[in-house]
Amino acid sequence: MRTTDDRLRDILAAIEKIEGSAAEGKELFSKDEYRQIYVIHHIQIIGEAVRACIEDLSCKCPEYPWKQTIGMRNILVHQYFGINLNEVWAVIEKDLPILKKNIQQLLSQTSL
Numbered sequence: 001m002r003t004t005d006d007r008l009r010d011i012l013a014a015i016e017k018i019e020g021s022a023a024e025g026k027e028l029f030s031k032d033e034y035r036q037i038y039v040i041h042h043i044q045i046i047g048e049a050v051r052a053c054i055e056d057l058s059c060k061c062p063e064y065p066w067k068q069t070i071g072m073r074n075i076l077v078h079q080y081f082g083i084n085l086n087e088v089w090a091v092i093e094k095d096l097p098i099l100k101k102n103i104q105q106l107l108s109q110t111s112l
Helices: 004-022 026-031 033-052 054-060 066-078 085-108
Strands: none
Touching: 004 026, 004 033, 004 085, 026 033, 026 085, 033 054, 033 066, 033 085, 054 066, 066 085
16 A cells, blocks of 8 residues: 555656656647646646545645645546646646645655
C-alpha cells in the first residue's frame, strides 16, 4: 500500500513533468494536442493522489484547496469533451507552483 509520502512524491513528479512540458509556453501548449493530453493526464494523477490522502493533507495544510484539486481531476476525467484549455493553463501557471511549494514543505516535515 502506498503511503502519504509516496503519494506526495507522485504529486511532485507529476508537477515536474507538467513543468517540463509547459516550459515552452502557452502557444505551443495550445497547438499541440499530445502535449495537452500529457499535461491533463498528469493533472489527473495529482488529483487522484490528493484524493487518496486528503485526510492527512487537510490536517497538515488546511489552507490549501485540496478539494478543488480533486474537483479539477473529476472535471478532466468526466467532462473530457468540455475541457477548457485556458483553465488547464491557469492551473499550470497559478496553482501548480503553490501546490509544489506546499508538497515540498509537507515532505520536509516529519513523516505523515
